[in-house]
Amino acid sequence: xxxxxxxxxxxxxxxxxxxxxxxxxxxxxxxxxxxxxxxxxxxxxxxxxxxxxxxxxxxxxxxxxxxxxxxxxxxxxxxxxxxxxxxxxxxxxxxxxxxxxxxxxxxxxxxxxxxxxxxxxxxxxxxxxxxxxxxxxxxxxxxxxxxxxxxxxxxxxxx
Numbered sequence: 001x002x003x004x005x006x007x008x009x010x011x012x013x014x015x016x017x018x019x020x021x022x023x024x025x026x027x028x029x030x031x032x033x034x035x036x037x038x039x040x041x042x043x044x045x046x047x048x049x050x051x052x053x054x055x056x057x058x059x060x061x062x063x064x065x066x067x068x069x070x071x072x073x074x075x076x077x078x079x080x081x082x083x084x085x086x087x088x089x090x091x092x093x094x095x096x097x098x099x100x101x102x103x104x105x106x107x108x109x110x111x112x113x114x115x116x117x118x119x120x121x122x123x124x125x126x127x128x129x130x131x132x133x134x135x136x137x138x139x140x141x142x143x144x145x146x147x148x149x150x151x152x153x154x155x156x157x158x159x
Contacts, residue, residue: 047117
């Protein structure tokens with residue numbers, strides 16, 4: 001192979017992915033004692049709970065986890081919970097200016113409601129909210145830490 005072709009290949013080849021350790025060093029020395037998973041598996045068996053937690057945070061406490069979960073269960077009993085759950089995906093996208101991706105919110109929830117709810121839960125966690133402790137618990141946590149509610153980005157706002 002001539003040097004010019006090798007250079008062209010090197011420029012077009014994707015960079016190697018970063019290498020991460022499988023565990024953090026402090027986790028290796030636990031003496032083999034089993035520890036809890038860092039995230040739960042409940043959404044697969046009882047999505048109404050995870051959905052209720054997401055809804056409470058997205059609605060900033062105006063809808064309780066229990067009420068949202070019960071509405072989810074009622075709609076799921078007739079097979080149309082995605083009509084309700086997709087509205088919270090839309091609200092969450094609006095709060096953080098997220099793209100409607102990979103397709104319309106309704107289609108995402110119709111294809112796999114549990115997967116969509118899990119993604120929304122993780123998005124809230126990654127943005128500083130812990131849906132498992134509810135709205136009030138998050139407000140108290142943010143106040144103790146000296147921080148405020150994570151910022152909401154409104155589309156179209158400019159200086």
